[in-house]
Amino acid sequence: MIAKSQWIDLALLRAFEAEGTDAHRLCTIDNGWAERFGRDILISFRTTAARDGLAHELSDWGKSVEFPIGRVFARFLPKKNEERETPKLLFGNEGENLQTNATEHHLKFGIDFGAGYSVGLFVDQRENRRFVRQTKPKRLLNCFAYTCSFSVAAASVGAQTVNVDLSKRSLERGRQNFGLNSLSTEGHQFVADDVRSVLHRLARRGKNFDMIILDPPTFSRTKRGEAFHVESDFEELIISALELVDGGARVLVSTNCETLNEQALERMARYCLKLSRRAGSLHRQPPPVDFPSGSGASTIWLTLH
Ligand SMILES: C[S@@+](CC[C@H](N)C(=O)[O-])C[C@H]1O[C@@H](n2cnc3c(N)ncnc32)[C@H](O)[C@@H]1O
Numbered sequence: 001m002i003a004k005s006q007w008i009d010l011a012l013l014r015a016f017e018a019e020g021t022d023a024h025r026l027c028t029i030d031n032g033w034a035e036r037f038g039r040d041i042l043i044s045f046r047t048t049a050a051r052d053g054l055a056h057e058l059s060d061w062g063k064s065v066e067f068p069i070g071r072v073f074a075r076f077l078p079k080k081n082e083e084r085e086t087p088k089l090l091f092g093n094e095g096e097n098l099q100t101n102a103t104e105h106h107l108k109f110g111i112d113f114g115a116g117y118s119v120g121l122f123v124d125q126r127e128n129r130r131f132v133r134q135t136k137p138k139r140l141l142n143c144f145a146y147t148c149s150f151s152v153a154a155a156s157v158g159a160q161t162v163n164v165d166l167s168k169r170s171l172e173r174g175r176q177n178f179g180l181n182s183l184s185t186e187g188h189q190f191v192a193d194d195v196r197s198v199l200h201r202l203a204r205r206g207k208n209f210d211m212i213i214l215d216p217p218t219f220s221r222t223k224r225g226e227a228f229h230v231e232s233d234f235e236e237l238i239i240s241a242l243e244l245v246d247g248g249a250r251v252l253v254s255t256n257c258e259t260l261n262e263q264a265l266e267r268m269a270r271y272c273l274k275l276s277r278r279a280g281s282l283h284r285q286p287p288p289v290d291f292p293s294g295s296g297a298s299t300i301w302l303t304l305h
Pocket residue numbers: 121122125143144145146147148149150164165166167170193194195196215216217220221222228
């Protein structure tokens with residue numbers, strides 16, 4: 001049994017409900033965490049003791065805050081990408097549709113517990129998506145767009161977006177997320193290609209954006225076999241992105257890679273600015289209230305001068 005952990009309290013649960021958010025972290029421990037998507041729960045674990053401990057505590061937490069738990073899914077957090085698995089149902093109705101919706105600040109996002117390791121929304125980016133809506137960009141380039149959650153946030157405040165991801169299927173889910181929010185995809189682009197090639201192509205065509213999202217995975221490989229390692233390739237990506245922005249534009253530099261904390265991202269961003277002979281300032285959004293310090297993605301916003 002693991003020690004009793006810190007679960008979000010009733011006041012925070014109510015605050016999320018009041019702001020129209022039902023996708024968020026419930027509890028974080030050393031070897032895992034629990035997140036909520038609507039009434040369904042996803043437990044992510046490194047050890048079976050962590051999984052069982054979180055499942056046990058979840059049931060107590062649900063009773064204490066009178067939360068009507070739907071299904072409980074669990075997924076193992078492997079060290080290697082190849083060992084990633086689709087979440088497994090721990091409790092609940094096997095016959096229920098694995099596809100459901102969750103909301104964040106009243107925006108809807110499709111969740112699919114059967115589509116693979118990730119279910120469709122990274123809740124640790126909530127504050128960054130909020131920042132996107134607050135700053136109302138006009139032209140957003142969403143690199144590594146996945147299900148286009150940043151673009152939905154931007155489109156909801158009037159932006160035109162270009163979404164780039166290797167996965168056609170994820171981009172299709174992105175289009176569906178636009179539809180869920182009654183946003184037309186007309187004028188938005190969905191490009192299934194390597195971000196690096198697209199950045200060069202956009203620069204050759206003289207394209208320009210007032211916001212760029214760079215939130216790459218730790219490692220990936222294209223169909224042509226080209227590898228991307230965030231630790232060694234992020235700087236090149238930032239430098240390419242800087243060719244597409246003028247003064248006043250903002251670039252999100254973000255990663256889940258455990259070896260790159262915010263200080264490391266800050267050093268990278270400053271180095272890239274220097275190399276590109278550009279000036280800019282850096283800031284961080286307040287960390288999400290449901291994430292203990294040091295958990296969740298490391299992120300830095302770069303504002304060009
Ligand atoms: C960490 S997720 C991005 C999450 C996204 N920013 C969000 O907040 O929802 C990584 C995504 O990058 C895509 N990807 C990985 N390597 C890529 C590459 N070289 N070019 C384009 N997309 C890539 C994957 O298909 C996946 O959808």
